[in-house]
Amino acid sequence: QVQLLESGGGLVQAGGSLRLSCAASGRAFNSYDMGWFRQAPGKEREFVAAFSWGGGPTYYGDSVKGRFTISLDNAKNTVYLQMNSLKAEDTAVYYCAVRRGSYYYSAGSYDYWGQGTQVTVSS
Numbered sequence: 279q280v281q282l283l284e285s286g287g288g289l290v291q292a293g294g295s296l297r298l299s300c301a302a303s304g305r306a307f308n309s310y311d312m313g314w315f316r317q318a319p320g321k322e323r324e325f326v327a328a329f330s331w332g333g334g335p336t337y338y339g340d341s342v343k344g345r346f347t348i349s350l351d352n353a354k355n356t357v358y359l360q361m362n363s364l365k366a367e368d369t370a371v372y373y374c375a376v377r378r379g380s381y382y383y384s385a386g387s388y389d390y391w392g393q394g395t396q397v398t399v400s401s
Contacts, residue, residue, distance in 0.1 A: 287395030300374030
């Protein structure tokens with residue numbers, strides 16, 4: 279079993295920044311790839327970013343590329359999502375998740391999810 283706990287969400291003005299955290303624990307979580315997704319009201323869960331604890335490429339969704347950045351703190355078992363130049367359309371609940379499936383961009387490939395953290399961007 280893997281446990282994930284997101285934090286760092288809040289209310290920010292358009293153009294501002296936030297840093298989300300995802301603390302991971304449990305069975306061999308760092309042997310899996312992980313990702314960030316978001317879900318706005320009435321919309322499907324959207325891919326934000328994907329990465330591997332062991333290194334390798336990091337992927338970003340088209341809507342966040344160039345504005346969002348992932349970083350890892352292996353000592354703290356924590357992954358961060360730095361979000362800059364925020365827009366109103368970034369408003370959503372943000373989730374981190376563990377992937378055991380094949381497609382990093384598909385929510386269906388992820389097995390363990392955190393509870394999510396709300397990000398609201400005011401315009």
